[in-house]
Amino acid sequence: MSNTEKMLEIKDLSVIYETDLETVYAVNGVTLSLEKGATLGLVGETGAGKTTLALTLMRLLPERTGKVTSGSITFEGENVVELPEANMRKIRGDKIAMIFQDPMTSLNPVLTVGEQIAEALYVHNDSGRSKEEIEARVDETLTLVGIPPARKHEYPHQFSGGMRQRVVIAIALSCEPDLLIADEPTTALDVTIQAQVLMMIRDLRDRLGTSMIMITHDLGIVAQTCDNVAVMYAGEIIEMGSAEDIFTCPIHHPYTDGLFGSLPNLKEKTDRLHPIAGLMPDPTNLPKGCKFAPRCDKCMEICKEVPPEVYVDGTHSIRCHLYCQKKED
Amino acid sequence: MAKINTRPSVDAFEGGDINFKRPSQAKEIIRRLKKNKGAMVGLILLILIILVVIFADVIAPYDAGVIQVAENKLAGPGTPGHPLGCDSYGRDVLSRLVHGARNSLKVAIIASITSCLVGCTLGSIAGYFGGKVDQIIMRSLDIFMSIPDLLFTMVVVAALGSSIPVLIIAMTLAYFTNYVRLVRSGVLNLVDQEYVEAARAGGASPARIILSHIIPNTLGIILVNVTLNVSSLVIYQSTLSFIGLSLPAPAPEWGSMLSSARVDMLRAPTLVLFPALAIVLTAFSVNLLGDGLRDAMDPRLKS
Amino acid sequence: MYRYILKRLLFLIPTVLGVTLIIFAVMNITPGNPGRMILGANANAAEVEAVNQELGFYDPVLVRWARYLENVFTKGDFGQSYSTKLDVFDELWPRFMITLRLAVLVLVLSVSIGVPLGILSAVKQNSLMDTIPTMIAFFLAAVPSFVVGIVLMYIFALKLNWFPSFGLTSAKHYVLPVIAATICELSAYLRFTKSSMLESIRQDYVRTARAKGVAERTVIWKHALKNALLPVVTSIGMRFGCLLAGMVTTEKLFSIPGVGSLIVDSISLKDEPMIIGCAIMVSVCFTLLMIGVDLIYAFIDPRIRAKYSKRR
Amino acid sequence: GCGKKSDGGDGTRTLVLRNTAGLSTNDPHATTNTHDYTVFENIYEGLYDLNEATGGYDLRLAEKVEANDDATEYTVTLKQGVKFHNGETMTADDVVFSYAHAQKDAHMGSYCRPLDHVEKVDDYTVKIVMNQPFSPIGHMLHKVKIMSKKGVEELGNDFGKVPNKVGTGPYMWDENNYNPLSSWSAVAFEDYYRGKAKIEKITWNVIADDTSAITALQNGELDYMVVPISYWEDIKASNKFNCVEKESNEVMLFCINVESKTHGELLRNDNIRLAMMYALDRDGINKLVCDGYGTPTYMYINPNYAAAAPAADSLKNPIPYNLQKAKELLAQEGYPDGIDIGEFNVAAGRNENFGVAVQAQLEAAGIKSTLVVSDYNVAGDRNVAQEYDICIAYDCGNYDFNNFEQQSSSAAIGLTNVLFNGPSGKFNDLSAKFDEWLKEGSSTADEAKRLEIYTEMYNAYYDTHTQVPLINLPSCVAYSKDLNAIAVPTDYRVYDWSWNS
Amino acid sequence: MAEERIPLIETVDLKKYFKVGDKSYLHAVDGINMKVYPGETIGVVGESGCGKSTLGRTILRLIEPTSGQILYNGEDITKLNARQMKRMRQEMQIIFQDPYASLDPRKSVIEIIAEYMIINKTLPTKREIYNRAAHLMDVVGLARRYATAYPHELDGGRRQRIGIARALSVNPKFIVCDEPVSALDVSIQAQILNLLMDLQDEMGLTYMFVTHDLSVVKHISNNIVVMYLGQCLEFASSDELFASPLHPYTKALLSAIPEPDISMRNKEIKVIKGEVVSPVNPKPGCRFAARCEYCQERCMQEAPTLKEVSPGHFVACHLCEN
């Protein structure tokens, strides 16, 4: 947090999926930035566009269907959206790495774990490391994530879910990336394993000074690991701020309030939860005003018609008419 | 992701009367199918061919078997009264093609369906009951499968003599094995599905589970296979004709028309051309349709 | 692993039993007349009858089946052809080698063209590189192989006189039959590889590879292909097995003395020992091939390798 | 590999011939297949040789053949100085051995049935002892090939499977090219007693398929070929070949089974059979099936081919095509709307073509039938077993009316294979008479007498309308312009051929 | 705790072993003794693969138990024949984890809900059955316009409601909820939890609630069973368990929950080392021994049995015995 240099700036990014049958508006005008060494938590419900955003950063959107319709992503001074594929390939895996959600399917079943980790090292071998050096680095990375290096000759199916996720993390970390995108890295894991993996990610991040985007829908994880938090809803960032802003500040976007209301509390006995009514809007047919308006219990007339501006209070920003109006008043 | 289609309101059954009308899921498939140009071309061609089959007697100028006149021997296409010419017996080619469509398609379609029925029955028994039953069925199937299709068909036809029922039996025997495996693996997948377990939790009997849950859910892939099989059977039948094992001489059938026209190939190339075209066109359009169906049923393949 | 192979090899015995029984049973529906075949057209009925009696031709199927098996397993004797009176095996073997040579050529060609084309059209899905080969494959899949053969013969042998139209005596002779058989095989491989490849390209691990910055070529060849090959290998095994008996039309058309034409001839002659010999030969081959396929599987896919080595 | 290609003139050019199937053996006594014999005729020789071009037999390895009075013993003087391919000289021992060998094998044995044994008189004389007088003995003397006793015994079990040197013919098996499945060669025998053949080497290629054979011919890969009729016009028009077309001795027959278990009653009705006779339009059939190259005929044997056969005009009541009359007859028998006479048994291939044409003609007269096509052998068996209502039969290789005796026991339909002395008794008397005629004919040494008997028998037979000749098939042969060949339908003798210089 | 109340469901030394390979058995459920009282909810927590679902399914006899008894109102249902079991199925139902896989994709919503009633002929006519199905849709909060929709057209939350309506359709007393909310987003999860609790209040249902989410289980359950490798390690009332967990595994489990509270950010997490070991032919001794930081010699040899350490609080651990 000492260095306030921005390493990643996303401006007004919109992404759609266009298929024969329909157009999905997955990301709608997202503006975000990330400081060097910081961790940003990205939370939101299923289909909010979190993974799409991450894939856009990696330029890994499905070739024919996924399209960036507007905006820019500036990573270390370069606009990722317009970068030629060859240059992008240099960044991928080396500068930006990604941990995928499902450890069961994201490893190639027919290659050994060691081969899969070494691959990124071979691809980004600018310093001309020898084979031995690379193998040594593979061992090192495996040790880092707590797997005995001797097991690098084994295949993914010989590992349990937790260990596979560690391997996925090892792949991402092998080239010491500047930015690590973790897309729900623990959703598929058990609580105890999740704790192990989260601890490890936290440790590694702190040790290596990597910036990180942690995508999750678990507010608990965000609270435990992130410096900044962005809440996504229907492809928009509806609230953003430091962890303190989100977890301690009394004012929130009604959706964020709803999220907190939905969580059963471990400390006090609650009789009823207070969830948000209804469902996310159909991403092929978004409401024209505030996207949350149909589910909002504080919905006003204006919300249905006009997309809200962003209310900013220091590091805390909320995209809601409630607060914008207050400010104007 | 959640995509909510608004169905015609059924709120009407509030008062007690339920208008239980089930919108067909096939609609969605048809909608996707309609977007597939190839499949539509195939479908239209196929419909035309089937119309020809149905109205063969109306379309064909002459009775297929009867020799017109010796003078017409090998009359070229465009001869008055014989738009596609005559064969070496002076028979009208158009009439024989049209009547031949009946035999060719009848055998292919029926054999495709019977092999499907036999295969599905065995496959679902093997898959659902598992254990010994499965072992016995699958081991015998292994033996069956190790005899190549063509060899088996030839032996059967040679033993029983060539006729439409025998061809159907022979082709069924050659093709049912695919279905057994297909359906069995489908059933094995489905038996582990939670909705099958849910049905058992509700007290459903094995028969009900197979009939109302498992079969409908494997139907799609079975249907695709039945379709594609029709085309391979049309070709298969022509292969049998070529080696002299298809329907006996005077019965019009594309394969035997083709192979008997071969001796006149130098004098009358169109005699070979027309039945060949008929076979290719039919198989081609069935393939197009079958492939389109598969894509329509598995939309993942497209994007 | 060895135990597993051994077990599979042992399964050859029931296979041979089953295959022979099936063929015996089917042939028994309308039996031929071996005596007549052995003695030729000019022999009189009494002589024919005597030979039939001697052969035990009037015994029940199961008895004949058991006798046959006894000869096969105790003496390695597959009987004598009714029509040529040669040992079935002696007659079969040279023909089998001919077919095998042809089939291997066809396999190599069709796999080495069909599979890459399939990969190409999967990778370039919906581009011209996809539509054109796919459409051609589609069309060819609808053409019976003997029609392809006839057309080739008409053009390249008769009209252009580039290649001979019969036999297999020189390299030139192989060209037309191999191409004719390849064209149909090839389109099957193309379609199959394409769909398998499309399936595998969609997998998450391919995305993982891309996320490492791996070049697209490597992604396809190293990550997607190896997984996509598994089902293709099975189909290669199956199709090759069928090819051994299935080149009948090509063999007939180009007058090639292979197993296929032997089968057809024996069937029309009701030369029972020959038919059964062919069936056993082809089935055993098929079973061996499938064992081979399983081994290749294990070689490609560590999960399956593990399954075999565990199964002790 | 193949023999050297042409450089013409010097006689080293290899003659390339087509064989429709592979060799099943090279033991001339172990097969009766035409496609094997065509080859053997150039390699092995008998005491007699058939002269296909003129009909009748020539002396070959026999110098002289004399019969005793009752024609049961023949004394044969052998040619001297005849060498086998292995260098041995032919003696009486070899002849005795060869006849014994032929008698042992069922195939050749059927030709030797009336033969008792052959005994050696001296080194160059043998005595052939018959069980009964046997007029077609010429055919036997031709069919049984003389082989070197030593040569055969040396080969033991391999005889028939490997190239041998046991023949006396103008050509001997080429050991360098012997693939019975696909291709084999024979080279001229240096010490052939009639002088070495003019053509140095022959190669036979197996080409089963007609289209590929025609292609090969057109491409110059074949020098001589019997051309299927449907290609004949093209071949002639190409002007590249010497083309010879003539009548062959192959005849197509149409048979009605009066003893049929299912339709016997109908078929025993003389008028219905007669109606069928009237319905047959031989010219139409000829045009459809033989492109008009065949010869419509009422003769069981082509008189032009046979040395002793009734003349073409010896038939008293040939029935011409008359559709009207056929219909009238049917109506008269109470079937104005037509009848169904059951199964029409034909063998696949050429017979099938005739079947299709005949079936249609019968149908035009209101006589319906169902074609049952099966493999040649299967169809033959069905005919022998009388499992048909009507059928197409095919007869060839009759060079002598005398052979009727043989045909009567053959599986291919010959005269007497149409069952006469059946349970219905329709023609039982005639059948008995037949046996007499045949016996008398075959044991009569006097040829004029024999012809008289046969003519009588032949008229009686035709008048039953149970088996009638339809067409004499044409024989169309095309051969290279470089070749001096004597075009015959089947058993060519390459010895008589030569290359044009 | 259990005075004169009769448990609705009781399992006595219930075991389910799956045969894997020739001689190996997978001990999915290994001697579970458990009592569920009417109107209460028993929560079952544990890591993936510890046998929670198998336990639930075995209790309903969707899987035949290897040994042990299942008492429903005191009646041993393991002895019932197919017909009696069919009747029993109307008393006991199940809601599945995966709202995608548990609904037949070829059947419309109303058909799915009506299926059990048709099978069991709960009501005499089809019309009545469909009317009741429609009514059940109201009960679980599904708009009636979805009656003829297909499951794939609906989102997870709605689908889960279908599953609930189907379970309710035969008026069961006891429902096994096999992780009914774990596939859902928090806001939807909360909606469903509320619904389940409301239904329990209204209909007096008894739940067995299987989950791996501790905060959910605490919210909904009266008593909690902590399972590990097919065995019950700790059993206590919900409040008791969270207030004073005894078993080292339970403690670690509780500390591993990430809480949405940044003040807890630097709290000590007791990370359990290692992973769940294979349940195939387990070694003797305490199942948790291999991962336990307090593991002693004795734990490796002798399997601890479930003992009541304080009223209503049972633990299977040698350490906690005294």
Ligand SMILES: Nc1ncnc2c1ncn2[C@@H]1O[C@H](COP(=O)(O)OP(=O)(O)OP(=O)(O)O)[C@@H](O)[C@H]1O
């Ligand atoms: N390849 C695709 N084609 C079409 N639509 C897609 C595609 N991938 C995602 N979408 C749609 O885009 C929207 C955003 O999806 P995305 O995967 O980014 O959501 P998410 O927030 O990551 O959800 P989750 O929490 O389930 O991972 C969803 O509505 C989804 O259905």
Ligand SMILES: Nc1ncnc2c1ncn2[C@@H]1O[C@H](COP(=O)(O)OP(=O)(O)OP(=O)(O)O)[C@@H](O)[C@H]1O
């Ligand atoms: N039909 C079966 N055959 C063999 N083993 C099985 C079968 N069903 C379950 N198992 C095994 O039994 C053990 C317990 O499985 P179960 O599904 O009950 O676990 P769970 O606690 O519900 O896990 P999860 O949280 O992943 O649902 C697992 O190791 C599983 O692999």
Ligand SMILES: [Mg+2]
């Ligand atoms: Mg996502």
Ligand SMILES: [Mg+2]
């Ligand atoms: Mg479970």
